[in-house]
Amino acid sequence: MRKIIVGAFVSLDGVMQAPGGPEEDPVGGFRFGGWVAPFFDETAGATIDELFAKPFDLLLGRKTYDIFAAHWPYAGADDPIGPLFDRINKYVATRNPAFRTTWQNSHVLGPDALAAVKALKSEDGPDLLTQGSTDFLKALFENDLVDEINVFTFPVILGKGKRLFGDASFPRALTLVNSRASENGIVISKYARAGEVTTGSFEFDTPTDAELERRRNLT
Template identity: 90%
Template sequence: MRKIIVGAFVSLDGVMQAPGGPEEDPIGGFKFGGWVAPLFDEKMGAFIGELFSRPFDLLLGRKTYDIFAAHWPYAAKDDPIGPLFDRINKYVATRNPAFKTSWQNSHLLGADAIAAVKALKSEDGPDLLTQGSTEFLKALFENDLVDEIHVSVFPVILGKGKRLFGDASFPRALTLVESRTSDSGVVMSKYARAGDVTTGSFEFDTPTDAELERRRNLT
């Protein structure tokens, strides 16, 4: 059984669009492409390096796949990520049946991407790691397929933009496995599944008349 691990850079208000550069994803008039670069430091590099140090395959939405395919095969030879991404399998979700992959070891998930992901997840093999892929991530969260989330929260507010979670995410409790902070103020955390969401209450055992009136006014 393979895990699905989400790797994400997000702003404090949850935006994850175009972290890598101004031309990465300007869709919707997004003006802050490249917001990660000024805050990326050695401790962040170590956090990402640990994520990439274990065996994994990539699980990508088509737009992120295009970004990676136009960059990593051409990266400098002293950048270890390029050869690593070349070598591993890359599974791509796309709604375009005519889409053709251009990068070695790339595989389309087909017309029913979620069914294909479930089949991959049930197999033996390396974990499936997502990067970017906001639209595809929403489908993974909605179908309760994510096992771990490795998220780096940057001290910046971006306003409008593509976000990590959608309104239809499957309710799920998480356990904080690890958290650390970079010198630039980025909070890097690892979360794992922890069962169903539990609730409690700070209300009085016997509600006050004011509280009962407040509840009536909600309807």
């Protein structure tokens, strides 16, 4: 069975929109496109290399696919990511039935993208790595399909923008596999699935009269 592995650049307040440049995704009047570039450093680059070192296929939403297809095939041999992305399979989720891929080794997931993803997960083969793809990621989180999350948290607050998680994400406990801080303050953390969410309490065994009154006031 294949894993779905998320790779995400996020701000401290969870925004992941348009990390790569001003024209990448200005939807909604987002004006901070390219916010990753001033912080990107050697440690972040090395961690990306580690993420790409194991065999994988890409699992992308259509907007991120379009961004990648307009960039990586033209990156040239000096950038190893371009030839790597050319070579591997790229699976794209789109609501447009007329959408046609233009990039080699690209495959449309079809009208029921989630069913297609579940079928891919059940097969033998390389893991499925997401990049960007905010809307599609929300569907993956809502349907409990994500196995591992690699989050690069940048020391910046962006306010409005597309975020990594939505309110409908499937409740899930995670284990921190490893974490490191880069020289420019990027906190890079890997999380794996760890079963159901558990809860506890710091309340008194016998609630005070003030606490009981507080609870009554909540309703």
